[in-house]
Amino acid sequence: MTQIMQARAMCKSYGPVRVLENVDFELDEGEAHVVIGPNGAGKTTLFRCLSGETRIDSGTITLSGSDVTALEGWQRVKSGIGRSFQVARIFGGMSAFENLIIAIETRERNKNGLRFSLRHLAPRKAVLEEAERLIGELGLEHTSDDAAENLSHGDKKRLELAMSLALKPKLLMLDEPTAGMSPSDRAEAVRLISQVRDTYGLTLLLTEHDMEVVFGLATRLTVLHQGVIIASGQPEEVRADSRVREVYLGQH
Amino acid sequence: MIDYRARFRINLAIALCGLAVFAIVPFVANSGLVFLAGLVAINIVFGLCWNFLFSGAGLLSFGHAMFFAAGAYGMAVVSLRMPELPFFLGLAFGSACGALIAMIFGYIALRRASGVYFAVLTLAFSELIHIYITKTTFLGRNDGLVGIPRPTIDLGPWVLDLTSATSYYYFIIVAMTIAAFALWCFQNSPAGRLIQAIRQDPLRTAFLGAGIRGWQLTAFVVSGTIAAFCGAVMVPFTQIASPEIAVWTVSTQPILFTLLGGAGHFWGPAVGAILFGAIAYGTRAMQGLSDITVSVLLLTVVLLIPGGLLGLWQRRRRKAGGRQPGQAGDDARPGTAAGKVEARQ
Numbered sequence: 001m002t003q004i005m006q007a008r009a010m011c012k013s014y015g016p017v018r019v020l021e022n023v024d025f026e027l028d029e030g031e032a033h034v035v036i037g038p039n040g041a042g043k044t045t046l047f048r049c050l051s052g053e054t055r056i057d058s059g060t061i062t063l064s065g066s067d068v069t070a071l072e073g074w075q076r077v078k079s080g081i082g083r084s085f086q087v088a089r090i091f092g093g094m095s096a097f098e099n100l101i102i103a104i105e106t107r108e109r110n111k112n113g114l115r116f117s118l119r120h121l122a123p124r125k126a127v128l129e130e131a132e133r134l135i136g137e138l139g140l141e142h143t144s145d146d147a148a149e150n151l152s153h154g155d156k157k158r159l160e161l162a163m164s165l166a167l168k169p170k171l172l173m174l175d176e177p178t179a180g181m182s183p184s185d186r187a188e189a190v191r192l193i194s195q196v197r198d199t200y201g202l203t204l205l206l207t208e209h210d211m212e213v214v215f216g217l218a219t220r221l222t223v224l225h226q227g228v229i230i231a232s233g234q235p236e237e238v239r240a241d242s243r244v245r246e247v248y249l250g251q252h
Numbered sequence: 253m254i255d256y257r258a259r260f261r262i263n264l265a266i267a268l269c270g271l272a273v274f275a276i277v278p279f280v281a282n283s284g285l286v287f288l289a290g291l292v293a294i295n296i297v298f299g300l301c302w303n304f305l306f307s308g309a310g311l312l313s314f315g316h317a318m319f320f321a322a323g324a325y326g327m328a329v330v331s332l333r334m335p336e337l338p339f340f341l342g343l344a345f346g347s348a349c350g351a352l353i354a355m356i357f358g359y360i361a362l363r364r365a366s367g368v369y370f371a372v373l374t375l376a377f378s379e380l381i382h383i384y385i386t387k388t389t390f391l392g393r394n395d396g397l398v399g400i401p402r403p404t405i406d407l408g409p410w411v412l413d414l415t416s417a418t419s420y421y422y423f424i425i426v427a428m429t430i431a432a433f434a435l436w437c438f439q440n441s442p443a444g445r446l447i448q449a450i451r452q453d454p455l456r457t458a459f460l461g462a463g464i465r466g467w468q469l470t471a472f473v474v475s476g477t478i479a480a481f482c483g484a485v486m487v488p489f490t491q492i493a494s495p496e497i498a499v500w501t502v503s504t505q506p507i508l509f510t511l512l513g514g515a516g517h518f519w520g521p522a523v524g525a526i527l528f529g530a531i532a533y534g535t536r537a538m539q540g541l542s543d544i545t546v547s548v549l550l551l552t553v554v555l556l557i558p559g560g561l562l563g564l565w566q567r568r569r570r571k572a573g574g575r576q577p578g579q580a581g582d583d584a585r586p587g588t589a590a591g592k593v594e595a596r597q
Contacts, residue, residue, distance in 0.1 A: 122256030
């Protein structure tokens with residue numbers, strides 16, 4: 001299987017605090033890779049480093065074979081990454097529809113160059129239709145005219161997912177996609193995520209706390225503990241690993 | 253769903269109505285008032301381009317006088333030192349001066365600073381430009397450049413004589429209408445939408461694949477160019493480019509227009525600039541009364557009607573009609589940006 005993302009010897013510190021130490025990480029095409037670990041294990045930092053939100057202190061990150069270590073997040077997005085945030089980030093002053101239009105237009109601009117922005121003011125017909133299709137696909141029809149900041153927590157998460165999908169990524173990175181959701185919303189979110197994974201043929205990278213979500217989605221599981229990867233493999237193998245049980249699962 | 257066509261038509265109608273109102277002024281008012289109306293027309297666009305940067309891109313500039321002065325001096329230099337060059341080349345050169353300053357300064361400042369630090373840097377840079385003007389003999393030092401002629405434009409079969417104040421006044425209002433509506437179009441184009449998205453959440457926009465700094469710089473250059481265009485158009489009207497137009501008080505003008513009119517609306521600064529001009533005219537006989545009136549009014553607006561006058565009007569209308577927000581006509585939503593203005597004042 002081809003590797004879509006590969007990180008070698010990543011180190012990251014915030015001041016004197018060493019968050020990631022010599023982390024090696026691979027992501028195979030087509031897998032749903034979930035990173036788990038106790039609070040403060042460095043999951044979100046790992047996520048931020050891989051997506052390009054922060055630079056790593058040393059090490060290398062390659063994406064589909066090319067070195068992206070020095071690239072900023074928005075440049076990595078161009079090579080096929082879409083990501084969400086732990087607390088959904090959306091454009092609160094705009095409607096869900098406008099949010100999606102901006103995402104689609106940004107993708108088209110990156111694909112077709114600046115001339116995409118010229119010669120017309122209103123969104124092109126194809127953009128409008130695609131936005132409507134995404135709204136329908138993710139069940140956001142009822143939000144049409146509301147400012148996105150007034151949407152419910154679950155709708156905001158869905159809208160953010162829709163914006164990431166609008167970029168047509170190869171790799172979708174979701175940082176705790178079910179954080180703050182009720183158990184029934186969680187099951188629904190898991191269903192939605194596996195559905196879009198199948199439909200779009202995506203590779204997934206997730207961090208997650210909730211074990212039901214983890215075992216519902218993961219085809220591969222990596223356990224991070226104090227900035228070090230202590231186990232990585234098939235979910236069932238990792239679950240059986242004695243060290244993992246000790247530091248993480250055993251606490252539950 | 254948003255009706256983009258209706259939005260376009262409504263705002264074009266607003267611009268043309270504004271043009272029509274200003275076109276009537278010379279028929280009903282004396283030459284002093286026409287002169288003031290010409291300055292108000294220029295101030296409207298000056299305010300609009302500042303608010304485009306503030307409410308559109310989320311960048312607070314305390315130094316828009318530098319662009320205005322760059323345009324004015326660029327125009328003045330061309331028409332005095334190179335009188336053989338056509339008038340439109342002077343306008344283009346003035347605007348290009350503003351664009352160049354915006355590009356250099358924006359490139360430096362946006363790399364390092366944001367928010368208040370950015371604002372303070374704009375102020376500092378603007379003062380630098382002011383000092384440079386007062387120390388440069390080529391630019392007339394403290395006396396400025398005087399006696400700038402109004403042009404006669406040769407359009408092939410027609411000759412446009414703009415040498416009288418009234419004919420130049422008509423040129424101003426047409427040029428300002430075009431500039432204002434061009435700015436509206438830019439703000440409502442795909443690029444303008446993206447710039448507004450950056451203001452709302454830079455990190456999210458970056459992870460849609462857009463380079464934030466490049467787009468912020470674009471917004472800064474667009475705003476600076478239009479401010480410089482305003483300065484360049486003004487100079488043949490007043491026939492003087494003095495260092496006073498580079499002083500920081502000039503930079504505060506578009507901020508005042510925006511606060512009075514409402515930052516959440518594209519046309520807010522236009523309302524503010526007209527009101528400001530009316531106050532200046534009403535109190536012209538009393539030295540200092542204008543400042544007092546403006547400050548009292550500003551305090552009242554900021555403390556009692558945070559969204560500015562257009563914000564108040566919109567709230568009234570919404571209460572009366574019970575209509576949904578964001579259907580037509582409103583370019584930016586009120587409240588959010590206006591709230592920021594107060595916090596920063």
